[in-house]
Amino acid sequence: MREFNQTIDERYFNMLWRSISERESEMAFYIESNPDSDESALLSNELVYLRLCKKELESKAKEANFSVSAFSLNDGHVDLSEL
Numbered sequence: 001m002r003e004f005n006q007t008i009d010e011r012y013f014n015m016l017w018r019s020i021s022e023r024e025s026e027m028a029f030y031i032e033s034n035p036d037s038d039e040s041a042l043l044s045n046e047l048v049y050l051r052l053c054k055k056e057l058e059s060k061a062k063e064a065n066f067s068v069s070a071f072s073l074n075d076g077h078v079d080l081s082e083l
Helices: 010-033 036-062
Strands: none
Touching: 010 036
């Protein structure tokens, strides 16, 4: 398996966190809406993988002592004072 390392700050992490969370919600909604489709079965596997990746990303961010704001999913004003 090929890998690369990338250093990201809290603002970049927040954009990534929001994007992953939104995709997770979309996938889950589709699966719930179409439980018997072949596409839902395939999407379920991808959703499991996405959640594993998200869990690992969350763990690394917490190890780096990212603030609560970094995990915010609020589309409104983002408090950057903690960054």
